Amino acid sequence: MAAHQMTLDSGAWHGELTAQKTDGSEFTVQVSANLVRDKHGKPVCLMASLVDITESRRLHDILDHKQKNLEAIFDAAPLGMLLVNEQRRVVRANDAVRQISGKGYREILNQHPCQALACAHATPELETDGHRAACEACSLQNLVEATFESGSPVHGDETQPAWNRNGEEVRPWFSVSIEPVDIDGDRHILIALHDVTHRKEAEGRLRETMEMKSQFVSTVSHELRTPLTAMKEAVTIVAEGIAGKLNKDQTRFLDIALRNIERLGRLIDDVLDFQRLSAGKMQFHMQSHHIDKTIDEACSTMQPQVRQKQLHLSVDVEPDLPAIVYDHDRMIQALTNLLSNAIKFTPEDGRIVLSARARGESLAISVSDTGMGIPPxxxxxxxxxxxxxxxxxxxxxxxxxxxxxxxxxxIAHGGRIDVVSELNQGTTFTVLLPLTPAQPSKDMSQQAGTCPESASRGGIQT
Structure with a gap:
């Protein structure tokens, strides 16, 4: 009745009404009503058009509800999030951004993202498109520009921007992800900022601790070598009878002492080598060598241990293998370590085979034994x-x-090591080195630490 009266009073009315069907259910209609008058201006009738908008109203309510949910999620996200338009202006920001920047929403919206976050390089005179020499040093600015120019997202790029906090420059760490977004045909980007300052600081402290540990182990190991060398010389002099004649018991005890001194010396050498390798400080003198000579030298070095344990060691090297580039002394160290392992874990009368073969683009050097094997x-x-x-x-x-x-x-030689083992049957370690043409003899220092981290583990098969 109110709509009818308003039409009579004003001559027209437009709006929505809730009506009831014959079955008692309600529906929403959009009404457009006009008062028709005769030539004398007297009302003649009312003309009205009705459109059932129940379904469209229901869909509108659903979309409105979803929009509010999305806005609530955006605002509650623990990451700092900024929606930036093509003019490089912030059109939306969540509460995390306000906490990160220390600013209110009025100071954040319609600002360049660098200004909104109080970047130390940003100034009020930034151009409309965000380009300005003062921003060239800003890592966040460079990521924003790169995303707008390429249209490609940025995921988890860690950066340390310089930000102004109460007149002081601070440099927090952030993991930045930027996603291109199209909204109503207009280009935008969504910036997500995850504060990783605490993690980066913890990583820094861990690196310092590891470096201190490395220095401590290295220092202690070096300090142990001097008295150990003196002990070995003194025991050797006595054991050889230079200081006087010895009986059988004295000789046996001195032999035990000498063996343990040598064992301790090897342990110290291993610790120092491992520290240097881990820190990337081991020097490698890379030259062209023939692997058969290196294998012969490694076998000759280990022959006394082989005979003492009554094992059978054989060598099988493919003829005419090309020379390859490696550090001879370090390769001897690697092969003798593998042979030592095979000797320790192979029972008396067992067999050990050291072989070398060309395998595709690699040289495969294998040490096989008939020992205990390794549990899977x-x-x-x-x-x-x-x-x-x-x-x-x-x-x-x-x-x-x-x-x-x-x-x-x-790994420092650009190779890898694989292992195949069967419990109580034996183990085969295979070293794969790049098979490259012989190079002129030339010393090259190469850091072990420059090897790809992805190659840090050998292949394993059971």
Missing amino acids: EALPRIFTQFYRVHRPGKEIKGTGLGLAIVNKII
Whole structure:
């Protein structure tokens, strides 16, 4: 009745009404009503058009509800989020941005993102498109421009912008992700900022701690070598009878002391080598060599241990293998470590084979034994420093550094090490080195630490 009266009073009325169907259900109609008058201006009738908008109203309510939910999620997100238009102006920001910047929404909206976040390089005179020499040093500005220019997203780029906080410059760390967004045909970008300052600081402290540990181990190891050398010389002099005649018991005890001094010396050498390899400070003198000579030297070095344990060591090298580039001394170290492992874990009368073959673009050097084998659950950790395979009732002494050192040496040569093992049947370690043409003899220092991290673990098969 109110709509009818308003039409009579004003001559027209437009609006929405809720009506009822014959079955009692309600529906919404959009009404346009006009008062028709005759030539004398007297009302003659009312003309009205009615459109059922129940379904469109329902869809509108659903979309409005979803929009409010999305806005609530955007505002409640723990990451700082800014929606930026093509003019490089912030059109929306959430509460996390306000907390990060220390600004209110009025100071954030319609500003360049660098201004909104109080970047130390941003000034009020920024151009409309955000370009200004003062911003060239801003890492966030460069990411924003790169995304607008390429249309490609940025994911997890860690940056340390310089921001102005109460007149002081601070440099927090942020993980930045930027996603291009099209809204009603207009280009926008969505910037997500995750404050990772605490993590980066913790990583820095961890690096410092690891460096201190490395320096401590290195210093202690070096300090131990001097008295150890003196002890070895003194014991050797006495053991050789230079200081006087010895009886059998004295000779036996001195032999035990000498063996343990040498064992301690090897342990110190292993620790120092591992520290240098891990820190990337090991110098590699890369020259062209023939692998058969290196293999012969490694076998000759280990022959006394082979004979002492009554094992059978054989060599199988493919003829006419090309020379390859490697550090001869470090390769001897790697091969003797592998042979030492095979000797320790192979029972008396067992067999060890050291072989070399061309395999595609690589040279494959294998050390196979008929020893105890490695349990499948231990294989993923055998190249980890200080790890030793647990063998109840069959524990064998070792430092747990041998294979870790071999792995790092081989990685430093651009190669990898694989292992195949069967419990109580034997193990085969295979070193794969790049098979490249011989190079003129030339010393090259190469840092072990420059090797790709992805190659830090050898291949494992069971």
